[in-house]
Amino acid sequence: MIEEKFASGQSFIHKLDPKTRIVAVIILSFAAALCDIFFVAVLYFIISTVLIVMARLNRKDVIERIKPVFWFLLMIWILIPITFDGQILYQFSWLKISGTGVILCCKITIKSITILLLFTSLVATMSIASLGNGLHKLYVPDKLIFLLLMSYRYIAVIEDEYKKLLRAAKFRGFRPKTNLHSYKTFAYLAGMLFVRASFRAQRVHQAMLCRGFNQKFHSLDIYQANRFNFIFLIGISAAGLSLVILEKIWI
Amino acid sequence: MHISEGILSGQVLSAGAVIAVAGTGIGLKKIDYDKIVHVAILASAFFVASLIHINIGPASVHLILNGILGLLLGFAAIPAILTALLLQSIFFQFGGLTALGVNVVIMAVPAVLVHYLFLPLLGKSSKLNFTAGFLAGFFSILFSSLLLGVALWFTDKNFFETSLAIIMTYIPVMIIEGVITGFCVTFLLKVYPEIIPKKL
Numbered sequence: 001m002i003e004e005k006f007a008s009g010q011s012f013i014h015k016l017d018p019k020t021r022i023v024a025v026i027i028l029s030f031a032a033a034l035c036d037i038f039f040v041a042v043l044y045f046i047i048s049t050v051l052i053v054m055a056r057l058n059r060k061d062v063i064e065r066i067k068p069v070f071w072f073l074l075m076i077w078i079l080i081p082i083t084f085d086g087q088i089l090y091q092f093s094w095l096k097i098s099g100t101g102v103i104l105c106c107k108i109t110i111k112s113i114t115i116l117l118l119f120t121s122l123v124a125t126m127s128i129a130s131l132g133n134g135l136h137k138l139y140v141p142d143k144l145i146f147l148l149l150m151s152y153r154y155i156a157v158i159e160d161e162y163k164k165l166l167r168a169a170k171f172r173g174f175r176p177k178t179n180l181h182s183y184k185t186f187a188y189l190a191g192m193l194f195v196r197a198s199f200r201a202q203r204v205h206q207a208m209l210c211r212g213f214n215q216k217f218h219s220l221d222i223y224q225a226n227r228f229n230f231i232f233l234i235g236i237s238a239a240g241l242s243l244v245i246l247e248k249i250w251i
Numbered sequence: 252m253h254i255s256e257g258i259l260s261g262q263v264l265s266a267g268a269v270i271a272v273a274g275t276g277i278g279l280k281k282i283d284y285d286k287i288v289h290v291a292i293l294a295s296a297f298f299v300a301s302l303i304h305i306n307i308g309p310a311s312v313h314l315i316l317n318g319i320l321g322l323l324l325g326f327a328a329i330p331a332i333l334t335a336l337l338l339q340s341i342f343f344q345f346g347g348l349t350a351l352g353v354n355v356v357i358m359a360v361p362a363v364l365v366h367y368l369f370l371p372l373l374g375k376s377s378k379l380n381f382t383a384g385f386l387a388g389f390f391s392i393l394f395s396s397l398l399l400g401v402a403l404w405f406t407d408k409n410f411f412e413t414s415l416a417i418i419m420t421y422i423p424v425m426i427i428e429g430v431i432t433g434f435c436v437t438f439l440l441k442v443y444p445e446i447i448p449k450k451l
Contacts, residue, residue, distance in 0.1 A: 025348060033349040034261045065344050072255050083412040101409075111257030115347045123348075124341060131341075143279045143287060147334045150291035151298065155338065158292070158299045178306045183427065187434030190300050190316060194323070194435075195443045197296035198289060205288040215284050 005065075006057050006120065007127045012228070013055040018126050018134025018221075020229040024236040025122040029115045031240040038103065040247045041110045047239060048117035055121045065124075066116050073109050080105050128152045133219040142215070149217060154200070161196050165189050252315060252395050252421075253354050256347045260406040267353030267402070271333065274359060278329035290324060294331035298338060305427060312424055318391035318432045321362025322370055322384075323446060332359040353402055361394035373436065373447060380440055381433040388432025389425045396421040 008014075013021070032044040052062060081089075086100030123131065132145045169185060176182050259267075282290050297320050304311040321328045333355045340347050365387045372383035400414030439446055 029256075029348045030264075033257060033259075033264060068344060069255060076258075079413050079416065083416070084409050086409075108255075108257045112255050112347075113257075115256040115349060116344055119340065119347050120344070128338075128341070141279055143282060143284075144275065144330055144334070146287055147291045147294060147330055148337065150288060151294040151331075151334050152338055154292045154295040155298050158295045159302070162299050162303070176306050178308050180430070183305065183430050184434050186303060186305055186314070187431040188438050190303060190314060190319070190431065191435040191438035191442070193296050193300060194293065194319065194439065195446065197292045198443070198446050201289040201292040204292070205285070208288070 004124075004127055005061055006055070006124045007130075009056060009125060011054060011056040011125075013051065013121060014125055015223075015228075016232060017223040017225070017229045018130045019137045020233050021122040021126065022131075022134045022138060024233060025118055027237055027240045028118050031244055032111055032114050032118070035111070035243070035247055036107075037247055037250055038107055038110070040243055040250070041107055041114065043243055043246075045110050045114045045117075048114045048121065051121035052117050055125050057121070057125070062117075062120060065120060066113060069112055069116060073105075073112065076108055077105050080108075127221070129219060130221050130223075132217065133221055136219075146215075146217070154197075154204075157200065158193060158197055162189070162193055165192055252357060252392075252399060254350050254357070254399060254402060256350050258406065259350060259353060259402060263402050263405050264349055264353060267350075267356050269352070270360070271329075271352040271355040274326070274329040274355070274363075275333055278326045278331075281326045282330070286327070290327050290331050291334070293320065293323060294334045297331065298335045301335075301339075305431070307423055307427065312427065314431060315358075315392060315395075315424070315428060316388075316432070316435075317358045317362045317395065318365050318384075318388040318428060319435055321359075321365040321391060322373075322387055322436065323448070324362075325366045325370075325448065326363055328362040328366070329355065329359040332362065357395050357398045357402065360398065361391040364394060365391045370448065374440065374444070377437065380437050384436030385429040385433035387429075387436070389429035391432075392421060392425040392428045396425075 028044070028047065032041065032048075035041050035044060081097045081101040082095060084098040084101030084104065086098045088096050089099035089102060090097040126134070128149060132149045135145050135148075136142070166189065169189065174182075174185055176186070297316060300314050300316045303314045305314060317328070317332065320331060324331055333351075336351060336354055336358065340351065368390070369383045369387040372386075373380055396418045400418050403410040403414045403417075436447075
């Protein structure tokens with residue numbers, strides 16, 4: 001389940017310093033999130049697809065990855081046009097479809113896909129360890145990075161525990177249904193998960209102390225400082241800034 | 252429970268980010284290095300618990316359990332939830348970067364509230380334990396859906412009906428989370444009472 005599908009690659013994006021990529025994704029995502037004009041949002045969408053192409057990711061995997069968003073967008077497309085006020089596009093007895101609502105839906109669709117593509121191309125293309133490294137260089141508190149790396153490391157372990165517990169329940173003839181017994185079983189299962197997590201944490205902590213853990217992780221990734229990082233960041237900032245200015249002039 | 256990208260206004264996004272940063276700061280201060288592994292691995296358990304699907308008739312919902320995490324961790328639940336949400340957005344693309352702050356507020360603020368409201372009721376009698384657990388689960392989802400509604404409503408007053416519809420759809424989830432949290436708390440108190448903090 002937990003796999004860093006995009007983290008290994010040889011593209012230009014993969015070779016950029018994590019720090020550069022984090023800053024770039026923050027600038028572009030917020031600029032895209034705050035944009036209010038459909039045409040400008042399309043430009044951000046184009047930038048994000050260019051980045052995806054540059055990262056040379058498997059297209060099928062990328063589409064697979066943004067699938068959950070389509071369900072959400074479907075819900076939006078059903079809900080908003082009929083509940084929104086404003087200019088009426090089409091009226092079918094009591095059902096009014098609002099034009100403003102439809103425009104809003106278009107904007108939301110393109111913006112959410114854009115932001116997800118940006119995140120996929122720039123952040124999902126690094127390992128969690130590199131992400132931690134990048135965040136550290138950006139002065140994010142060490143404790144938070146510790147939490148991130150540590151809980152990432154143990155998700156797979158805890159998931160194994162969950163599968164073990166579920167398997168044991170199934171061997172005993174448990175079939176999930178809509179009744180109190182099923183809920184109780186799942187509650188005990190979740191409870192056991194927390195108990196095992198806590199025990200595991202004690203053992204891990206003791207083991208780390210035994211090995212002289214001094215509250216620091218050292219990264220083995222070495223990214224060469226080269227001018228491409230700088231140029232990339234300048235390029236991204238210039239693109240973001242010019243689109244923001246374009247939007248201001250437009251209004 | 253997530254708000255997707257591209258919906259909320261700049262003001263709501265930045266308010267969410269500011270509250271999330273402040274909360275994370277307080278939370279991190281309350282975690283010392285002796286406890287940090289515990290918080291981290293409970294965050295992984297919270298992540299995994301959200302993969303458990305529960306049937307309601309023909310449909311199914313996934314557990315959220317921010318109530319339990321809140322009861323166990325208090326303020327430390329904020330950085331834990333931030334971590335879990337960040338990992339979720341890296342692996343599954345649920346929610347993303349710009350809405351991360353708001354999503355942390357939606358999930359974590361109720362967790363902290365529930366900690367201070369219902370933890371004092373635990374450990375007195377077994378009936379009260381279940382009730383307190385139920386209320387913790389129920390109210391954590393109720394508060395979360397209210398916060399989600401408020402975030403939408405502040406973005407655009409036209410979202411009012413949508414917000415109401417969303418809160419309505421969460422009512423069955425509130426009840427299920429309540430029942431699950433109730434059983435879960437009684438289970439924890441029987442099996443491993445040390446995991447539940449003694450005092451506030």
